[in-house]
Amino acid sequence: xxxxxxxxxxxxxxxxxxxxxxxxxVAAVLVVLIVLPMSWLVYFSxxxxxxxxxxxxxxxxxxDPVFLEPLGTTLLLAAxxxxxxxxxxxxxxxxxxxxxxxxxxxVRALVTASFVTPPFLGAIAWELLAAPNSxxxxxxxxxxxxxxxxEYLFNIYSLGGLIxxxxxxxxxxxxxxxxxxxxxxxxxxxxxxxxxxxSAWTTARRVTxxxxxxxxxxxxxxxxxxxxxxxxxxxxxxxxxGFHTMTTKIWSLFQYPPKLQLAAAxxxxxLLLTIVLVRGESFVLGRRGYAVVGGRQGDPRLVALxxxxxxxxxxxxxxxxxxxxxxxxxxxxxxxxxxxxxxVTPATATLHNITFAFFEVSATSLAxxxxxxxxxxxxxxxxxxxVVIAYVTTRRAIAGWRALEFLATAPVAVPGIVLGVGLFLxxxxxxxxxxxxxxxxxxxxxxxxxxAAYQQLQSAFRVVHTDLEEASRIxxxxxxxxxxxxTTPLLRTSVIxxxxxxxxxVIRELxxxxxxxxxxxKVISVLIFDLNESGDLGAIAxxxxxxxxxxxxxxxxxxxxxxxxxxxxLRNN
Amino acid sequence: xxxSTLSRRKLLESSAAAAGAxxxxxxxxxxxxxxxxxxxxxxxxxxxxGKVAFYSAMDLPVSEKLAKAFEAKxxxxxxxxxxxxxxxxxxxxxxxxxxxxxxxxxxxxxxxAHFIAFKREGWLAPYLSDEMAQHFPAQYRDPDGLFVTxxxxxxxxxxxxxxxxxxxxPRSFADLLDPKWAGKMVKAHPAYSGTIMxxxxxxxxxxxxxxxxxxxxxxxxxxxxxxxxxxxLALGERAVMADGNDYNLLQLMDQGxxxxxxxxxxGTPTITGPSGIFASAPNPNAARLFQAWLHSREGQQVxxxxxxxxxxxxxxxxxPSHKKLSEIKLMKDDPAGVEKMSDEIKARxxxxxxx
Numbered sequence: 011x012x013x014x015x016x017x018x019x020x021x022x023x024x025x026x027x028x029x030x031x032x033x034x035x036v037a038a039v040l041v042v043l044i045v046l047p048m049s050w051l052v053y054f055s056x057x058x059x060x061x062x063x064x065x066x067x068x069x070x071x072x073x074d075p076v077f078l079e080p081l082g083t084t085l086l087l088a089a090x091x092x093x094x095x096x097x098x099x100x101x102x103x104x105x106x107x108x109x110x111x112x113x114x115x116x117v118r119a120l121v122t123a124s125f126v127t128p129p130f131l132g133a134i135a136w137e138l139l140a141a142p143n144s145x146x147x148x149x150x151x152x153x154x155x156x157x158x159x160x161e162y163l164f165n166i167y168s169l170g171g172l173i174x175x176x177x178x179x180x181x182x183x184x185x186x187x188x189x190x191x192x193x194x195x196x197x198x199x200x201x202x203x204x205x206x207x208x209s210a211w212t213t214a215r216r217v218t219x220x221x222x223x224x225x226x227x228x229x230x231x232x233x234x235x236x237x238x239x240x241x242x243x244x245x246x247x248x249x250x251x252g253f254h255t256m257t258t259k260i261w262s263l264f265q266y267p268p269k270l271q272l273a274a275a276x277x278x279x280x281l282l283l284t285i286v287l288v289r290g291e292s293f294v295l296g297r298r299g300y301a302v303v304g305g306r307q308g309d310p311r312l313v314a315l316x317x318x319x320x321x322x323x324x325x326x327x328x329x330x331x332x333x334x335x336x337x338x339x340x341x342x343x344x345x346x347x348x349x350x351x352x353x354v355t356p357a358t359a360t361l362h363n364i365t366f367a368f369f370e371v372s373a374t375s376l377a378x379x380x381x382x383x384x385x386x387x388x389x390x391x392x393x394x395x396x397v398v399i400a401y402v403t404t405r406r407a408i409a410g411w412r413a414l415e416f417l418a419t420a421p422v423a424v425p426g427i428v429l430g431v432g433l434f435l436x437x438x439x440x441x442x443x444x445x446x447x448x449x450x451x452x453x454x455x456x457x458x459x460x461x462a463a464y465q466q467l468q469s470a471f472r473v474v475h476t477d478l479e480e481a482s483r484i485x486x487x488x489x490x491x492x493x494x495x496x497t498t499p500l501l502r503t504s505v506i507x508x509x510x511x512x513x514x515x516v517i518r519e520l521x522x523x524x525x526x527x528x529x530x531x532k533v534i535s536v537l538i539f540d541l542n543e544s545g546d547l548g549a550i551a552x553x554x555x556x557x558x559x560x561x562x563x564x565x566x567x568x569x570x571x572x573x574x575x576x577x578x579x580l581r582n583n
Numbered sequence: 584x585x586x587s588t589l590s591r592r593k594l595l596e597s598s599a600a601a602a603g604a605x606x607x608x609x610x611x612x613x614x615x616x617x618x619x620x621x622x623x624x625x626x627x628x629x630x631x632x633g634k635v636a637f638y639s640a641m642d643l644p645v646s647e648k649l650a651k652a653f654e655a656k657x658x659x660x661x662x663x664x665x666x667x668x669x670x671x672x673x674x675x676x677x678x679x680x681x682x683x684x685x686x687x688x689x690x691x692x693x694x695x696a697h698f699i700a701f702k703r704e705g706w707l708a709p710y711l712s713d714e715m716a717q718h719f720p721a722q723y724r725d726p727d728g729l730f731v732t733x734x735x736x737x738x739x740x741x742x743x744x745x746x747x748x749x750x751x752x753p754r755s756f757a758d759l760l761d762p763k764w765a766g767k768m769v770k771a772h773p774a775y776s777g778t779i780m781x782x783x784x785x786x787x788x789x790x791x792x793x794x795x796x797x798x799x800x801x802x803x804x805x806x807x808x809x810x811x812x813x814x815x816l817a818l819g820e821r822a823v824m825a826d827g828n829d830y831n832l833l834q835l836m837d838q839g840x841x842x843x844x845x846x847x848x849x850g851t852p853t854i855t856g857p858s859g860i861f862a863s864a865p866n867p868n869a870a871r872l873f874q875a876w877l878h879s880r881e882g883q884q885v886x887x888x889x890x891x892x893x894x895x896x897x898x899x900x901x902x903p904s905h906k907k908l909s910e911i912k913l914m915k916d917d918p919a920g921v922e923k924m925s926d927e928i929k930a931r932x933x934x935x936x937x938x
Contacts, residue, residue: 076933076934141818141820142820143746143819143820143821143822144815144818144819144820159746160766160767167804248938249772249805249806249807249938250804250805250806251804252802252803252805252936252937252938253937253938254937254938258938262774262933262938264674265670265671265674265774265775265929266670266673266674266677267926268674349817349818349840350818351818351819351820366644366647370644370647370648370651371643371647371664372647372650372661372662372663372664373663373664373665376663434678438681438682443682443683445678445682445684446679446682446684446686528675528679528684528686529636529638529663529665529675529686529687530686532665540643540666540667541643543667543668543671543775543807543808543811544642544643544666544668544808544810544811544814545806545808545810545811545813545814545815546643546644546814547814547818549643
């Protein structure tokens with residue numbers, strides 16, 4: 011309370027404002043979304059099967075190598091992935107945003123493509139490419155070198171393989187945050203540095219890098235958390251390799267008979283770690299001001315790379331083979347091949363997989379319908395919710411904004427599968443019986459999408475200076491009117507990006523859905539996961555490609571809607 | 584373990600519905616239901632319901648094939664297949680029942696032990712068609728008419744004939760422990776697959792845990808469903824399959840793939856997959872009609888012809904191209920034994936194979 015009152019923005023709240031009831035509702039929604047399931051989790055982690063209080067779950071967790079090993083693996087996995095993501099995303103982001111490298115828009119589109127590719131689909135595609143014996147790349151390797159049958163170049167069923175695949179589909183998180191930040195850094199700041207005699211390196215070191223650093227740190231954080239809580243890729247690649255990560259371990263605890271208490275306890279290290287990281291992030295970034303989008307702004311200045319620009323493009327495209335060209339090619343091959351591990355030729359091409367996926371698998375049309383309903387609803391509700399929350403927290407508009415921020419970021423610490431169980435425990439009994447309906451999935455998806463959506467919008471809010479909002483408030487507009495008339499239009503592209511972001515986040519969500527679905531409420535991701543369990547790779551390839559086509563259609567359509575700006579890049583014209 | 588969890592859940596629920604189900608189920612156990620014919624009234628009532636949900640542990644193409652054959656015969660009744668590994672199906676059904684969600688009409692499992700639990704919970708409704716009564720031997724029917732054995736198949740070994748010469752292929756479980764197969768085998772998991780749970784029980788009974796302790800050091804690729812190892816062989820991803828459905832291998836062979844089953848010299852685990860109707864079935868008439876058709880000569884012959892599994896229906900003939908069950912040394916099926924040991928198997932298996 012005292013913190014909020016000490017900022018100038020809060021003093022105006024003395025007057026009655028529609029924002030209060032709206033904010034109260036948002037807070038209530040967050041409590042239902044997050045506090046309720048989390049309370050159940052904490053309760054379960056501290057009880058035994060009879061419901062008596064105990065610390066046994068945590069003692070077992072801390073002493074049993076069955077849990078310690080997956081925890082170590084998970085941390086290694088998350089740290090390696092985050093490091094790789096930053097190492098890859100930072101140069102590509104800089105090249106795309108600040109240099110004259112050719113085909114920059116195309117490169118952005120490719121990164122977007124890897125971003126919207128469901129990680130589990132990428133993992134399955136990489137199985138097709140780099141399984142030691144049947145993988146297409148290993149086959150090419152043996153054909154070229156004449157190596158014997160049991161030699162291979164890549165083994166995707168390994169920790170290294172898993173880290174690689176996770177990084178492929180996590181680096182776009184870092185890229186998006188970083189490239190957007192670099193886009194927004196006005197050229198006049200760099201010009202000022204040059205005019206004052208700063209060399210290119212000095213300008214980079216003293217101006218560009220510090221301004222981009224918050225985005226890079228935020229990106230590393232998001233990548234770490236993403237890699238840590240991912241379920242699908244480890245389930246597909248780690249289990250055949252004979253090891254568990256924390257998420258697959260937790261999942262295995264739900265096998266019949268379920269050990270919910272242990273599962274709840276096993277999610278606590280992930281939760282605590284995330285809280286530490288989120289706090290760490292605000293500690294690093296908290297004291298600096300990064301408001302660079304004001305009323306006036308110069309265009310960013312592009313660095314001329316000369317002949318090197320083609321080299322840069324070649325390297326970037328080679329890197330993007332890993333998340334995009336190769337896996338998509340493998341899926342396309344598998345969709346038409348009689349056996350997924352063989353190269354399809356015009357003579358062997360078959361439509362069998364397509365017929366099977368659409369006309370024989372009876373769950374397909376229902377799953378598509380459910381998925382579309384859930385994606386649209388979750389994206390719309392989630393965007394509205396996160397805009398309001400991000401606004402409140404970056405402007406510190408009400409007392410208790412820190413609690414809102416915590417609630418909005420907390421779900422990132424809960425693996426989807428654990429959240430799924432929390433929701434399962436919360437909503438299978440009166441007064442809220444939601445299990446068996448699409449509502450419980452909607453609640454799960456909005457909750458899961460919120461932290462990342464919030465991070466994205468909050469980064470965007472941070473760089474919009476309050477002077478425009480203050481002007482609006484001085485002229486008599488309420489806080490909500492200001493938010494919708496001034497701030498939201500300024501952030502239009504970020505808001506659209508968030509909607510798309512949630513949509514594609516939901517279409518590929520697997521971990522909570524795997525717990526919460528019933529036969530009536532199956533979604534595509536679960537259908538694909540089931541198909542993978544029984545090894546029907548051809549049908550997976552078909553459904554996966556359709557899923558990608560839908561995703562791309564949505565992203566492209568939204569970006570082209572009249573009035574929506576037409577360009578996700580935030581530029582001040 | 585299974586029992587205690589379920590009864591605890593029931594206590595928590597303390598709902599009249601659960602108590603009611605138990606009461607109603609009790610008198611029915613006294614004698615098997617009278618056999619019923621597939622009457623025009625049943626068909627009309629089923630058409631009125633218009634759909635049936637079939638929770639199935641059979642390989643998806645097999646389940647869908649049966650569904651399409653049924654739909655072709657009884658137009659206007661859509662079959663929706665919910666296919667997953669038996670252990671996951673059990674988990675799902677238990678979750679749904681505990682939340683009073685009644686979505687399942689007919690259930691099929693690869694773990695016959697599950698039906699002991701289903702029966703104990705009072706989840707199943709008695710139903711016996713004329714054909715089941717006439718042509719299914721009594722040992723393949725529940726005495727109270729709650730379930731019937733839909734199919735019999737084997738959990739065999741197998742190899743990819745492009746990667747392994749026939750004369751070099753393993754012939755027994757013991758052969759798999761040869762270091763030359765290290766890193767070249769694939770197997771499925773008893774915590775996901777009912778077939779593998781049943782097979783693991785039989786192998787442990789015949790060969791002891793020592794076999795699995797040694798197998799676990801062979802760097803075996805671990806997949807989930809028993810339908811997957813045959814497909815991994817067909818892909819060429821691994822040369823030898825340490826367990827999995829023989830019928831998937833036979834199907835793949837029929838499609839011209841270079842995979843072969845091996846029936847090990849120690850004996851091959853026998854799997855029986857029963858089906859039953861849920862007492863809370865949302866489409867009870869369609870459920871009966873489907874159950875009757877699935878166990879009719881026609882339905883059973885589709886199953887046998889399409890998949891190379893075996894039927895206990897007296898009039899159904901095995902596929903001539905495939906080996907007869909009588910020519911194979913079998914390990915004996917024991918659902919009650921599996922039920923008692925399933926938690927121990929899951930726990931020990933996980934210790935050995937680390938997943």
